[in-house]
Amino acid sequence: MTLPTSGLPREDVFARLADIRAHDLDTRGGRTWAYVYDSGRAEVDEVAGQAYLAFLHENGLDPTVFPSVLHLENDVVAIAAAHLGGDEHTVGSFTSGGTESCMLAVKAARDRFRERHGAGRTRIVLPDTAHAAFSKAAHYFDLEEVRVPVDPVTFRADVDAVAGAIDARTAIVVGSAPQYAHGVVDPIEELASVTAQRDVWFHVDACIGGWLLPYARRLGVEVPAFDFTVPGVTSMSMDLHKYAYCPKGASVVLYRDAELRRHQLYACADWSGYTVINTTMQSTKSAGPLAAAWATLHFVGDDGYLDIARRTQQATRRLVDGIAVIDGLEVLGDPPMSLVAAQAPDFSVFEVVDEMKRRGWYVQPQLAHRGSPANVHFSVTASSADVVDAMLDDLAASCEAARRIEVGDDTRQFLAALSGLDPDAFTPEMYAGMLQAAGLGGRDGSGGGVGLPEDMASINAMLNALPPALREKLLVAFLNELFRPAAPAPAPAG
Numbered sequence: 001m002t003l004p005t006s007g008l009p010r011e012d013v014f015a016r017l018a019d020i021r022a023h024d025l026d027t028r029g030g031r032t033w034a035y036v037y038d039s040g041r042a043e044v045d046e047v048a049g050q051a052y053l054a055f056l057h058e059n060g061l062d063p064t065v066f067p068s069v070l071h072l073e074n075d076v077v078a079i080a081a082a083h084l085g086g087d088e089h090t091v092g093s094f095t096s097g098g099t100e101s102c103m104l105a106v107k108a109a110r111d112r113f114r115e116r117h118g119a120g121r122t123r124i125v126l127p128d129t130a131h132a133a134f135s136k137a138a139h140y141f142d143l144e145e146v147r148v149p150v151d152p153v154t155f156r157a158d159v160d161a162v163a164g165a166i167d168a169r170t171a172i173v174v175g176s177a178p179q180y181a182h183g184v185v186d187p188i189e190e191l192a193s194v195t196a197q198r199d200v201w202f203h204v205d206a207c208i209g210g211w212l213l214p215y216a217r218r219l220g221v222e223v224p225a226f227d228f229t230v231p232g233v234t235s236m237s238m239d240l241h242k243y244a245y246c247p248k249g250a251s252v253v254l255y256r257d258a259e260l261r262r263h264q265l266y267a268c269a270d271w272s273g274y275t276v277i278n279t280t281m282q283s284t285k286s287a288g289p290l291a292a293a294w295a296t297l298h299f300v301g302d303d304g305y306l307d308i309a310r311r312t313q314q315a316t317r318r319l320v321d322g323i324a325v326i327d328g329l330e331v332l333g334d335p336p337m338s339l340v341a342a343q344a345p346d347f348s349v350f351e352v353v354d355e356m357k358r359r360g361w362y363v364q365p366q367l368a369h370r371g372s373p374a375n376v377h378f379s380v381t382a383s384s385a386d387v388v389d390a391m392l393d394d395l396a397a398s399c400e401a402a403r404r405i406e407v408g409d410d411t412r413q414f415l416a417a418l419s420g421l422d423p424d425a426f427t428p429e430m431y432a433g434m435l436q437a438a439g440l441g442g443r444d445g446s447g448g449g450v451g452l453p454e455d456m457a458s459i460n461a462m463l464n465a466l467p468p469a470l471r472e473k474l475l476v477a478f479l480n481e482l483f484r485p486a487a488p489a490p491a492p493a494g
């Protein structure tokens with residue numbers, strides 16, 4: 001790929017973009033049960049898109065230069081704080097997404113701990129089900145990560161295990177409302193009581209559920225207390241680009257008071273250029289996502305969100321009931337809102353995922369991890385309500401097809417051998433060999449990354465068999481292959 005010498009006509013630009021997108025999943029219409037959130041109302045997308053474009057070029061770098069950005073952010077954070085039981089002391093920031101919100105909370109907790117207790121390596125205590133964003137935060141900000149097992153039946157955090165893991169260097173403990181993998185809410189009140197007694201920062205990750213759970217409660221679902229109404233909750237994260245149906249790039253991180261949030265902020269006056277004052281990780285950033293979030297919240301309104309939540313809850317109940325009558329498929333835990341994970345002890349869920357793809361659906365594979373078996377994950381959104389019955393028919397057929405696939409002894413032995421491999425004994429060449437074996441290696445020399453295979457079941461089965469540290473190294477090796485500059489277009493013949 002090279003820069004065209006003369007700019008392309010506008011129609012050509014859009015025609016080429018459409019071509020590039022041709023193989024993407026549908027983001028609208030309810031066939032994609034992960035990664036995208038569809039309110040089922042086209043006009044919500046239109047309003048958000050218009051607001052996004054209207055603020056595309058405003059820069060959130062310096063709130064003293066674009067007062068509109070400050071205004072919009074203070075409005076959005078006020079709505080979020082009120083939604084999560086905040087009071088007049090609650091403050092927060094608008095961020096690019098859940099990962100940034102979680103990472104900022106960890107950074108704030110670490111820096112507060114250092115201010116109070118002196119420098120030195122701090123620790124973060126995480127139930128096994130806390131989102132990977134917290135591992136990423138530990139990695140980036142050099143905290144020691146302490147993972148603790150969750151209850152093997154309910155998949156909720158084990159309060160005693162968390163309490164036992166806290167020590168004098170623990171800067172932060174995390175609970176989830178709900179956790180992504182099985183969609184269940186941790187015992188937030190109990191965890192908050194444990195951390196408050198030890199004077200430790202407690203973050204509630206409500207990235208995926210913070211917006212929907214209060215509506216689910218209003219619809220009669222039993223939702224345990226999980227927000228700032230619980231004493232001892234120090235900070236929270238909540239994504240607006242999930243169940244508030246705002247375009248991507250929209251989340252908030254909230255703190256009980258401004259003194260806590262101080263540790264998140266960053267200023268630099270010790271260089272030769274303009275004064276840098278940043279609330280978040282990015283410096284220059286478009287105000288588009290913020291304006292789109294403001295517009296979406298105002299356009300949908302409380303009644304609109306309640307209605308969307310009703311449709312989402314109905315679709316989730318239908319899904320859980322439907323799975324219950326599919327032979328061999330079992331829901332894990334008892335999810336109160338819209339995230340459902342199901343295991344299949346007698347056949348491969350990874351084959352189910354591929355079978356579903358052939359039938360035009362995307363459902364998400366999740367690898368086994370400690371007490372959590374390999375499973376297939378469904379994120380239900382409002383638009384799922386229109387298609388859930390059709391999806392369940394294909395899910396039943398996909399399970400039947402997966403059950404008929406025989407796994408040979410060779411494969412079984414190969415997978416069993418993988419679990420004993422030592423990641424430290426692996427060389428880059430060995431990773432390249434494994435990628436090749438999985439059909440993911442070997443760029444053809446024409447530039448461009450490796451191809452993406454149609455069928456993922458055997459690759460997922462292989463990843464599933466590996467210890468997590470090896471999975472991670474292999475995935476990094478894969479990413480390093482995948483993102484390669486595209487080759488120049490071939491010269492026209494003749």
Ligand SMILES: Cc1ncc(COP(=O)(O)O)c(C=O)c1O
Pocket residue numbers: 097098099100102131133176178179180205206207208239
């Ligand atoms: C509970 C939870 N926390 C954090 C995240 C990370 O959010 P993002 O993908 O927006 O960075 C997610 C994403 O699904 C999540 O479910």
